[in-house]
Amino acid sequence: MARALDSTPAADGFRMPAEWEPHAGCWMAWPERPDNWRAGAAPAQAAFAAVAGAIVASEPVTMGVSDGQFERARAALPDSVRVVELSTDDAWLRDTGPTFVLDGAGERRGVDWHFNAWGGLEGGLYANWDRDDRVAAKVLEVEGDARYRPPLVLEGGSIHVDGEGTVLTTEECLLNPNRNPELDRAAIEAALHAHLGTEKVVWLGQGVYEDETDGHVDNLACFARPGVVLLTWVEDPADPQHAISRDALARLEAATDARGRPFEVIKVPAPGPLEMSAEEAAGIEPMEGTQPRRAGERLAASYVNFYLGNSRLVYPLLDPARDADAGAILAAAFPDREVVGVPAREILLGGGDIHCITQQVPAAH
Numbered sequence: 506m507a508r509a510l511d512s513t514p515a516a517d518g519f520r521m522p523a524e525w526e527p528h529a530g531c532w533m534a535w536p537e538r539p540d541n542w543r544a545g546a547a548p549a550q551a552a553f554a555a556v557a558g559a560i561v562a563s564e565p566v567t568m569g570v571s572d573g574q575f576e577r578a579r580a581a582l583p584d585s586v587r588v589v590e591l592s593t594d595d596a597w598l599r600d601t602g603p604t605f606v607l608d609g610a611g612e613r614r615g616v617d618w619h620f621n622a623w624g625g626l627e628g629g630l631y632a633n634w635d636r637d638d639r640v641a642a643k644v645l646e647v648e649g650d651a652r653y654r655p656p657l658v659l660e661g662g663s664i665h666v667d668g669e670g671t672v673l674t675t676e677e678c679l680l681n682p683n684r685n686p687e688l689d690r691a692a693i694e695a696a697l698h699a700h701l702g703t704e705k706v707v708w709l710g711q712g713v714y715e716d717e718t719d720g721h722v723d724n725l726a727c728f729a730r731p732g733v734v735l736l737t738w739v740e741d742p743a744d745p746q747h748a749i750s751r752d753a754l755a756r757l758e759a760a761t762d763a764r765g766r767p768f769e770v771i772k773v774p775a776p777g778p779l780e781m782s783a784e785e786a787a788g789i790e791p792m793e794g795t796q797p798r799r800a801g802e803r804l805a806a807s808y809v810n811f812y813l814g815n816s817r818l819v820y821p822l823l824d825p826a827r828d829a830d831a832g833a834i835l836a837a838a839f840p841d842r843e844v845v846g847v848p849a850r851e852i853l854l855g856g857g858d859i860h861c862i863t864q865q866v867p868a869a870h
């Protein structure tokens with residue numbers, strides 16, 4: 506395992522690039538936990554394979570798979586997807602994988618954040634996360650990239666950058682005492698800037714209603730380009746998401762980015778509201794120490810939770826009444842990308858969606 510560097514990315518001249526900058530590839534991990542994925546994870550595995558197949562038409566994809574699932578995954582995935590053995594506790598590569606950074610000369614390194622399963626012993630989603638906490642270091646070993654290991658608990662889905670100095674996040678997640686209780690807002694901002702090469706944090710309030718990650722920003726809002734933010738939106742005032750989205754809009758309209766630009770906000774209607782069915786809940790095998798899943802629970806569904814590849818945008822199909830409208834909004838926001846929808850309810854049932862299960866590897870020069 507690569508030794509952690511003693512410095513920080515910003516001190517070394519590195520920054521986290523925006524997701525629309527060129528990629529060398531994408532990492533994912535294969536789902537198999539029976540206490541999180543129903544029916545022995547078979548429906549989720551089919552959905553993950555479909556996502557990988559959609560992305561690999563745009564850029565290389567690597568799937569990390571346990572030894573016990575290797576042959577099953579290899580048979581389910583396109584031949585063009587690279588399959589490597591990788592032990593994980595679950596399949597959320599956005600949160601367990603490294604955050605890659607580049608310098609001006611095009612050298613690539615990675616940030617290996619500490620991971621505590623979205624809250625550790627105070628609200629975390631499973632009791633043992635040691636293998637997930639080692640994922641980022643293993644990915645960097647495979648990629649051959651140097652590694653930073655900051656003393657900060659953070660998941661990749663909790664941050665979004667514009668590549669020009671601005672980082673978008675939520676207070677619900679990064680200020681939650683179950684992550685870094687010893688750090689106040691100013692200290693967290695300083696840590697973000699030191700490890701992302703950013704200059705300004707734009708704080709939103711809560712994330713999507715009932716999001717079990719404590720409100721990851723990647724389910725609520727993301728940059729489409731510098732100065733332009735896509736925001737999950739609900740028109741119904743009776744829906745709890747309505748107030749959350751209105752508050753986010755107000756904060757964005759009152760803010761500017763690191764370059765002093767005001768934000769243009771594009772509203773993306775949310776699917777649903779969607780709930781877990783009795784049949785879906787019955788297919789999950791409860792296990793001590795993990796988050797239970799019950800029929801009737803509200804699913805934290807969002808079309809903002811997409812993957813932006815080199816030539817394709819891959820977004821979740823979740824609600825036949827709104828899928829096409831969401832796709833059209835995304836196509837207008839990214840006119841240089843082919844917009845491809847993939848059925849993703851099985852991913853949503855596990856607690857996230859397409860952005861949550863993917864991690865882009867920016868292209869080194």
